[in-house]
Amino acid sequence: MYKAILIDDEPLASMIVKEYLEQYPQIEVIQVCQNGFEGLKAIQQSNPHLVFLDIQMPKINGFEMLELIDQPPSIIFTTAFDEYAIRAFEQNAVDYLLKPLTFERFKKAVDKFLQQQAKQMDEQENQTPEHTQSLLATASLSPQQIDRIVIRENNNIRIIPVEEIQYVEAADDYVRIVTQSGSWLKNRTMATIEKQLPAHRFVRIHRSCIVNIREITRLHPHEKESWMAILRNGKQLPVSKTGYPKLKAQLGI
Numbered sequence: 709m710y711k712a713i714l715i716d717d718e719p720l721a722s723m724i725v726k727e728y729l730e731q732y733p734q735i736e737v738i739q740v741c742q743n744g745f746e747g748l749k750a751i752q753q754s755n756p757h758l759v760f761l762d763i764q765m766p767k768i769n770g771f772e773m774l775e776l777i778d779q780p781p782s783i784i785f786t787t788a789f790d791e792y793a794i795r796a797f798e799q800n801a802v803d804y805l806l807k808p809l810t811f812e813r814f815k816k817a818v819d820k821f822l823q824q825q826a827k828q829m830d831e832q833e834n835q836t837p838e839h840t841q842s843l844l845a846t847a848s849l850s851p852q853q854i855d856r857i858v859i860r861e862n863n864n865i866r867i868i869p870v871e872e873i874q875y876v877e878a879a880d881d882y883v884r885i886v887t888q889s890g891s892w893l894k895n896r897t898m899a900t901i902e903k904q905l906p907a908h909r910f911v912r913i914h915r916s917c918i919v920n921i922r923e924i925t926r927l928h929p930h931e932k933e934s935w936m937a938i939l940r941n942g943k944q945l946p947v948s949k950t951g952y953p954k955l956k957a958q959l960g961i
Contacts, residue, residue, distance in 0.1 A: 710825065711754060714740045715747035715770070716762040721786055721807060725760050728814045735818070744773035745865065756781050758802075758821055763787045768865065772858040776865065778895070782824065784817050857885060857904070859892045866892065870909075874923045875945060876901055878916035888941070911958050913937060913951035921958050 712735050714722045722740050729735050738754055741747040744765050751759065759781050763770040770787075774780055785804035802824060803817035857873070859866045872887045882893040883901050894901070902912050912918045923939045927947065930936045935947040937955070947955060 710735045710758055711738045711756040712736065712758045712760065713738060713747065713750050713754065713756045714760045715742075715744070715750075715765075715773070716760070716786060717742050717765045718762070721762065721809070722760075724809050725786060725814070728809070728811055729818075731811075731815075732818060734822075744768040744770065748773050748776055748865075751777055751781065755779075757825070758782050758784065760784050760786050763789055768858055768867070775858055775894075776860040782821055784821065857894065859885070859894055861892065868892070870905060873905070873910075874920055874939060874941065875943070876905070876910075876918040908958075911951070911955050913945060913947045913955050915948065917945050919945055919955075921955070924955075924959070927955075 712729065714725050714737060716722045716725075719742070722742075726737050726740065729737055735758065738756065739750045741750050744767060747759070747761070750756075761770045761773075761783050763785060764787065765773075770785070774783070783801045785801055786807065786809065787804060788807045789804075802821045805813055805817055855870055857868045857870065859868060868885060868887060872889075874886050874888065876886065876898070877884050878898050879893060881895065883896050883898060885892050885894060885901075898912070898916065898918065902910070902918055905918065909922065910918050910920055919937060919939070923941075924937050925940055926938045928936045928938060928944075930946065933949045935952055937945045937947050939945065
């Protein structure tokens with residue numbers, strides 16, 4: 709038996725999905741959620757195999773909710789996004805369904821999920837599906853994601869506007885996002901977070917550091933072929949040999 713959770717702020721859409729799933733006795737709907745906060749809690753508590761997920765929801769959207777889950781399940785989007793907007797995600801999600809939903813299209817998506825599950829029988833239990841891992845990296849590049857970053861703090865969720873970020877530094881398997889009011893860890897690589905931040909404002913000055921160029925007050929020579937960037941708060945960040953030309957170009961010097 710496969711466990712499924714429905715997450716959509718439109719009750720009618722969830723009702724239709726639930727009715728369609730009655731044709732699949734091997735899939736049990738264990739919870740219906742109306743926003744990303746409820747969905748996050750339900751996924752963490754129930755560890756479902758499959759989630760039908762809307763993208764455009766209040767407070768946090770579907771992509772942001774996915775970023776907060778350590779081991780996301782398989783995802784089928786149920787969304788009003790047009791086909792062009794969602795195209796970047798179709799190869800990574802199990803599938804996506806455009807509203808209004810039709811059973812013929814729904815059946816194709818669910819059958820695809822069942823086929824993938826059959827192929828994954830030999831994989832380690834609770835391992836995040838490869839396509840879902842790819843989805844997380846791709847979802848962070850959504851146009852909706854470029855103006856804020858969502859962080860999970862225990863049972864709380866913090867939304868950080870990109871403009872408030874002073875710098876980002878590597879911290880083992882995480883990145884540390886630093887603002888004037890504090891710092892927070894996020895389970896992302898430096899390469900992924902670099903792609904997510906707007907390139908006209910943030911520069912990767914070192915393999916372990918990305919800086920908001922608006923925070924830099926001056927540059928000081930450091931060791932051979934390296935510099936230190938001095939921020940408005942007095943923080944000193946290393947600038948590598950490869951990072952220096954990129955920083956100079958952004959600063960126009």
